[in-house]
Amino acid sequence: MSKKPIRVAVTGAAGQIGYSLLFRIASGSMFGPDQPVALNLIEIEPAMGALEGVMMELDDCAFPLLADVRGSCDLNEGFKDVNWALLVGSVPRKAGMERGDLLNINGKIFTGQGQAIEKNAASDVRTVVVGNPCNTNCLIAMNNAKSIPQDRWFAMTRLDENRAITQLASKAGVHSTEVTNMTIWGNHSATQYPDFYNAKIGGKPAAEVINDEGWLKDTFIPVVQQRGAAIIKARGSSSAASAANAVVDTVRSLTTPTAPGNWNSVAVCSKGEYDTKPGLITSLPIVSDGTNWSVAENVPVNEFSRAKIDASVDELATEHDLVKGLL
Numbered sequence: 001m002s003k004k005p006i007r008v009a010v011t012g013a014a015g016q017i018g019y020s021l022l023f024r025i026a027s028g029s030m031f032g033p034d035q036p037v038a039l040n041l042i043e044i045e046p047a048m049g050a051l052e053g054v055m056m057e058l059d060d061c062a063f064p065l066l067a068d069v070r071g072s073c074d075l076n077e078g079f080k081d082v083n084w085a086l087l088v089g090s091v092p093r094k095a096g097m098e099r100g101d102l103l104n105i106n107g108k109i110f111t112g113q114g115q116a117i118e119k120n121a122a123s124d125v126r127t128v129v130v131g132n133p134c135n136t137n138c139l140i141a142m143n144n145a146k147s148i149p150q151d152r153w154f155a156m157t158r159l160d161e162n163r164a165i166t167q168l169a170s171k172a173g174v175h176s177t178e179v180t181n182m183t184i185w186g187n188h189s190a191t192q193y194p195d196f197y198n199a200k201i202g203g204k205p206a207a208e209v210i211n212d213e214g215w216l217k218d219t220f221i222p223v224v225q226q227r228g229a230a231i232i233k234a235r236g237s238s239s240a241a242s243a244a245n246a247v248v249d250t251v252r253s254l255t256t257p258t259a260p261g262n263w264n265s266v267a268v269c270s271k272g273e274y275d276t277k278p279g280l281i282t283s284l285p286i287v288s289d290g291t292n293w294s295v296a297e298n299v300p301v302n303e304f305s306r307a308k309i310d311a312s313v314d315e316l317a318t319e320h321d322l323v324k325g326l327l
């Protein structure tokens with residue numbers, strides 16, 4: 001192993017998403033086939049036994065790229081020297097709940113984690129929040145680590161993007177790789193707006209290719225918005241393998257150059273782009289040069305899209321007000 005390993009913290013490492021995610025990271029899916037990785041696995045005390053078992057399984061894979069694995073329930077130890085912090089650990093919702101209902105239970109987890117990241121992580125640390133409600137949990141962590149630049153904080157809407165891509169591809173009868181420019185705007189919640197107006201299929205506007213605005217507005221949007229709930233209903237627990245896959249995609253898209261003309265969705269700290277509210281963690285169309293990211297420019301926003309984006313940003317503002325005491 002000639003390259004220095006990238007050290008990655010994963011919270012909730014013994015949970016359902018953790019059980020898929022760790023093996024993808026260790027096998028090279030996240031940082032590529034010639035990049036060694038080291039894992040700092042963080043759990044709460046009662047789950048340390050289960051984490052031990054997961055670590056034994058990591059050992060049993062003899063992954064060529066895995067340089068080191070540490071398990072801890074101490075946040076200072078867990079976030080020590082990490083280059084990436086993947087904040088998965090938190091309680092998932094049950095059937096009948098909205099993700100925002102978890103704010104009371106999960107929000108406070110992210111104050112201590114933000115502080116511990118600021119105190120212990122490597123100087124280049126970047127954080128992706130997965131635990132729900134992920135936008136506002138990310139807001140809490142970011143505001144508890146004010147010396148870390150705001151452009152290093154992300155919340156995950158890539159699973160929504162991937163879901164939207166598959167819905168459009170399947171309606172158009174094409175492979176998912178034909179669908180590009182799929183923006184999820186706003187909150188990772190039932191108000192998110194999967195923007196079919198700017199999505200493309202085979203390089204053409206998706207709305208033109210599908211040619212059924214009624215379906216796009218009245219079926220496509222709610223199916224994507226409610227996909228998490230549909231998985232919970234079918235599986236009895238929330239999306240795990242597809243969520244882990246989306247974490248891999250998120251980090252990969254931030255660390256490799258975006259294909260020219262395309263973009264991906266991730267929630268970042270808004271600077272007011274597209275008239276979103278500055279300071280909120282809002283999903284936007286993002287491009288990367290492999291090192292730095294920026295918001296895709298000149299994406300047209302029509303009246304329909306404007307109303308949908310505003311509704312989701314309003315919900316983020318309400319969540320912000322609910323957690324003011326934690327910021």
Ligand SMILES: NC(=O)C1=CN([C@@H]2O[C@H](COP(=O)(O)OP(=O)(O)OC[C@H]3O[C@@H](n4cnc5c(N)ncnc54)[C@H](O)[C@@H]3O)[C@@H](O)[C@H]2O)C=CC1
Nearest residue numbers: 012014015016017043044047089090091092130131132243
């Ligand atoms: N943003 C997104 O697209 C998605 C987000 N999620 C969210 O991800 C979170 C995790 O989901 P699962 O892995 O299925 O849940 P899970 O219940 O299977 O695992 C969560 C793990 O987190 C651990 N944990 C709880 N509090 C912790 C803390 N303070 N520090 C460290 N670890 C802690 C638990 O011990 C458990 O092992 C949930 O909040 C879920 O709603 C799930 C799917 C998609």
Ligand SMILES: O=C([O-])CC(=O)C(=O)O
Nearest residue numbers: 093132159228229238239
């Ligand atoms: O729906 C949930 O609670 C889990 C989640 O965030 C998703 O699957 O998108």
